[in-house]
Amino acid sequence: MTTLQYRAPKTKCGEKSFQKIIEAGRTLFAQNGFHATSINLIIEKANIAAGTFYIYFDNKLMLYLYLLNEYKINIRNASREAVKGLTNRYDIERAGIKAWLIYVFGNPLAYKIIWESLFVDQKIFMNYYQDFSDSYVHQLKKFVPSEVNPDLDLETMSFVLMGISNFVGLQVLFKDQITDQEIDFIVDQVMAMLSQGIFNKTTATK
Helix, strand or coil, X not given: CCCCCCCCCCCHHHHHHHHHHHHHHHHHHHHHCCCCCCHHHHXXXXXXXXXXXXXXXXCXXXXXXXXXXXXXXXXXXXXXXXHCCCCCHHHHHHHHHHHHHHHHHHCCHHHHHHXXXXXXXXXXXXHHHHHHHHHHHHHHHCCCCCCCCCCCCHHHHHHHHHHXXXXXHHHHHCCCCCCHHHHHHHHHHHHHHHHHCCCCCCCCCC
16 A cells, blocks of 8 residues: 655645645545546645645645545544443444444545545555454454354454444435434444344254
8 A cells, every 4th residue: 555645734824725635635536536536626626726735745646545544543533432431342333333323424425535445546445444354353352252252253253344334334324314313223223133143043044
């Protein structure tokens, strides 16, 4: 994965220009995709001087990687804040899923920016999710065997759990409006499936 590189603004005026570039890039990458978005389009959307972009970023890939990393940090911070003080895996998992659903509903461009990485560079996409998986596995290990089944592969489990969160996030994102109670219902349904499974014991293949 390309090393994340950018030059942070040093003045309040610079910070305003920097944020204009960030928001313009976020909107255009989500709207047009990475390859169809040129630096000139970003400059025009941000309403900045032509050379200002290069004060902070060498190229548009560096801007894209900045945005991708920003989402990663914000998602982790939202989850970390939600699980603060919780001590059992069930409560941690539930709080983490709910925090994710709330985050994506408030940040609908996140999916487009994150999944766009598959078309930017497959390695970036793979590294993004592998990094989350590695962190997930590290946390899950703490609850084996007290709460997490020791017979299950933790890496596979991490991808299953991420997959559930990703697509339940789409369920929320597809709604024009959603209440906290509706989010709780969805999260409780997910937790019931994780706890009890989806197959009746009497009909499961023996």
